[in-house]
Amino acid sequence: GENVEQHPSTLSVQEGDSAVIKCTYSDSASNYFPWYKQELGKGPQLIIDIRSNVGEKKDQRIAVTLNKTAKHFSLHITETQPEDSAVYFCAIENTNAGKSTFGDGTTLTVKP
Amino acid sequence: NAGVTQTPKFQVLKTGQSMTLQCAQDMNHEYMSWYRQDPGMGLRLIHYSVGAGITDQGEVPNGYNVSRSTTEDFPLRLLSAAPSQTSVYFCASSLGTRLNTEAFFGQGTRLTVV
Numbered sequence: 608g609e610n611v612e613q614h615p616s617t618l619s620v621q622e623g624d625s626a627v628i629k630c631t632y633s634d635s636a637s638n639y640f641p642w643y644k645q646e647l648g649k650g651p652q653l654i655i656d657i658r659s660n661v662g663e664k665k666d667q668r669i670a671v672t673l674n675k676t677a678k679h680f681s682l683h684i685t686e687t688q689p690e691d692s693a694v695y696f697c698a699i700e701n702t703n704a705g706k707s708t709f710g711d712g713t714t715l716t717v718k719p
Numbered sequence: 720n721a722g723v724t725q726t727p728k729f730q731v732l733k734t735g736q737s738m739t740l741q742c743a744q745d746m747n748h749e750y751m752s753w754y755r756q757d758p759g760m761g762l763r764l765i766h767y768s769v770g771a772g773i774t775d776q777g778e779v780p781n782g783y784n785v786s787r788s789t790t791e792d793f794p795l796r797l798l799s800a801a802p803s804q805t806s807v808y809f810c811a812s813s814l815g816t817r818l819n820t821e822a823f824f825g826q827g828t829r830l831t832v833v
Contacts, residue, residue, distance in 0.1 A: 641821070648826075653822065
């Protein structure tokens with residue numbers, strides 16, 4: 608079945624530095640790759656996503672890159688700020704199947 | 720729009736009790752899902768539905784039942800609560816079209832089974 612591995616599980620950076628989180632997956636039928644941010648006591652919220660026909664997508668300080676051949680995709684956050692501190696989840700989805708599989712999450716701490 | 724609304728926010732059950740976690744969305748989304756979140760284990764899919772009258776099992780369905788009689792509501796039933804079901808439960812919905820699959824999550828229900 609679907610499987611997705613997310614690394615690292617915890618990441619601590621200094622404010623202003625970049626942060627990179629990587630996910631690898633096994634299901635070649637996956638065609639949608641979202642990233643979610645979960646703040647304490649809240650539900651996850653979509654921050655950026657990418658589809659299988661696109662290699663890179665950027666939205667201000669965040670970007671996602673996808674390598675479908677190698678079956679991995681990454682979240683890049685530049686110029687990190689303390690409010691970026693949260694748990695980040697990657698997910699994979701086959702939109703024909705209607706369900707998502709999530710990574711185990713990365714706890715990002717941005718130190719001021 | 721209220722988005723995805725989950726009730727209750729907190730619940731304590733005794734082993735063997737049954738209860739229903741409620742989930743409602745007002746965005747006319749076809750897809751709805753239930754996840755449980757445990758420390759270090761991410762979000763695991765319990766059950767999901769691609770439309771009214773259609774449900775299917777996810778990764779960890781045992782001990783839970785669902786039904787989808789309307790587009791708006793997707794309740795999750797615990798038949799006989801066990802301590803292993805202590806977790807935070809999230810309901811999510813999405814439009815489910817090929818070009819618009821963003822999932823919207825509720826605020827979560829923190830369940831403790833003693």
